[in-house]
Structure formats: C-alpha cells, structure tokens
Amino acid sequence: MAKPRPVRGIQPSRRLRPNARKILAVRIDEIYQYDGLVGDPRNITELHDMRIAFKRLRYLLEIFGEAFTQDLGPFLDEVKRLQDLLGDIHDCDVQVPMLVAHLAWLEEQESQSVAAMLIRGQRASSPDNSDVALAQFRSRLNAARRADERPGIHTLIAQRRSARIALYEQFTTQWRRLKYERFRHRLETALGIVTS
Template identity: 35%
Template sequence: MAKARSITGLDPQAPTGENARLIASVRLDEMYAWEPYVDDPCSIQELHNLRIATKRLRYTLEVFEDVLPEACVPIAVEVSQIQEELGAIHDSDVVIALLRLCLVEQGNAIYNGHIGSTGTTHQQPWMEEHSLVRPALAAILLDQAVIPTFEERQGLQSLLLKQQRLREQQFATFHTHWNRLQERDFRQEVLDNLHIPASSPVEVKGL
C-alpha cells in the first residue's frame, strides 16, 4: 500500500483552515500521482494505491469540512464516489484471485503460483508484486486435500467468468467518471476552491 507523504512547513499559529487547505492540496497531489495508470485495467496494485490516495483526500476534506470553503463539499462527494468505484474494483480483484487459487490443480502452474511436490506454494513474481491473498489463506486454498471436484470446478469457473465481467463493468464505470472529471479540469477546480496560493510554504517528503 502506498504510504502517505509526510508534510512539513505547516504553521501552528496559522488558522486551521489555512493548514487544512495545504494538507488537502498535498493529498490531491498524491491522488494524481497515480493518474498514469487509470487507463490500464491490469494495473491492479496501482489502482489500489489510487484508491488509498483518494481515500486520504476524501477524509481530509471531510475532517476539515467546517474550516474549508463550502465549495469543497461537492468536491468531497466526487472524491468519495471515485473511492467507492475503485473499492468495487479492488473487491472484484480479491474475489478473482481467490477463485483462481481455488481452481489450481496439483502440478499445474496457474497465475499466482503452483503446488510443488511437497504441497507447498512457490510464489511467482506476479504474486509477489500483486499479492491480493494472504499467505495463510492461500495455503488453505492450495491444500491438496481440498482440491475441488470436477463439478465444483465447473461452478467456480462459471463464477470466475461472471466476476471478471463484473470487474470489466466496474472499471468502465470508474474510467468514465474519471475522464468526465478531467474534462472539466477537476484538479485545478479543487485547487481553486481550496484557494491555494501560487507559492505556499508547505513541503512534502516522498511517498
């Protein structure tokens, strides 16, 4: 999970609203740091990181709602919707990963890893980079004693296809919403409503 940037240079003597606007601008930058991946439905981890960054911006806007400009209220609504759309995608990614693990057969490498002669799981680079299933749960799903029957596999395969189609729809919904926001220059709209000055003393330290 992407770490939040640390923020220095805030003025403890300044009004809360002033510091809140600067914090929100940093959280906005964090969200847009993941924008290069929004067109790629296969960027699973990056889309998850975008969701986390979006959540941080949302919470910042909500926590400081009373001291931020009123125009930030509809912005928080848009950000919340983006977060929920990305959350639905992530939920589907987890379900798909679980179903693929359930469908693994002894001796066959599949997606995240394969069962070796000892029955242990050997992770592949893809799993190390995009791990969505906790190791303890993966070990249970890959246990030779619980390999699904032919009939169970048919049901799981059908469910997998259904979930993949749902995920495609969820990504399309998010992607359409994101593009609609960019058409109206949402990032600049947020900065304008936050009344961020052209030069601010706030400093950020990397992700």
C-alpha cells in the same frame, strides 16, 4: 500500498485552515500522479494506490470541511464516486485470485479424501461380487470427490472478471469527465490553494 507523502510546514499552534490547505494540496497532487498510469487496466497496483489516495482525500475533506466556508459536499461526492469504483475494481482484483486459490484448495481436499478412502478400502473386506464391490467403490469415490463444487467457483470467477471489465470502463469514463470538467482546479480554488 503507497505511503502518503510528508507534508512540510505544518504549524499546530496556528489555525486549522492554512494547515489544512497544505495537507490537502499534497493529497490532491498524489491522486493526479497516477493519471498516466491508470490508463492501463493491467496496472493493478497503481489502481489500488489511486484508490487509497482518493480515500485519504475523501476523509480529509470530511475532517477539514468545517474550516472552509465553501460547501465541499459536491467535491466530496465526486471523490467518493471514484473511490467506490476503484474499490469495486480492487474487490475483483482480490477475489479472482482467492477463488482460483479456492479451486486449488478443493483439489487438495479431494486428493486427501480419496487417499483416505483408498486406505480404508484396503483395510475393509470387499464383497465377493465384483459388480457390488465396484458400485461401492464408485459410491465412496463420489462422496470423497468435490468435483460438484467446481462449476460454481468457475462461474464466480467468470462473473468477477466480466464485472472488472465493466467497472474499469466506468472508472475511465468518470476519470476523463473529471479532467474535462477541470475538477482539480475547481477543488483547489474552493479550498483557496489556487486563485481562479
């Protein structure tokens, strides 16, 4: 996770508003440093870092909102929308590897169960009738195997991958819209960081 950039010149004995402006200016800038990087859906780390940058800004707008006369609610809604979208993308990016790891875990469990079953089978006496013995072996093997759990996990993986594509498309649409609507300039004007 990208660490927040330090903010210079904070004076704790002065009023909240001028200090808040300094902090918010840096945090807004942090979001826009990812602008060129999030155009590629494969940049998982940058998308995650941008989500964290949005989250920091969102909390700061909530915390410092009291110090500003202008209603920051509409800006907060936009920031939250983008943060949520990036959060959903991140969930997909985390869940797919977890599900793949779960498949590997199932395989490991299965091989352990089958190995244990074979050892038990060697110790136990087998029926004289080879058909009965084979049927018993198959029954125990099926009980030890966890193959029936795999299709559902593959389905979940496919769902998450498909959702990720759709979410990323939504994110880029929203991000382009914010830039088109000069969101940064409007927010910085509302906060008194820049004059219109």
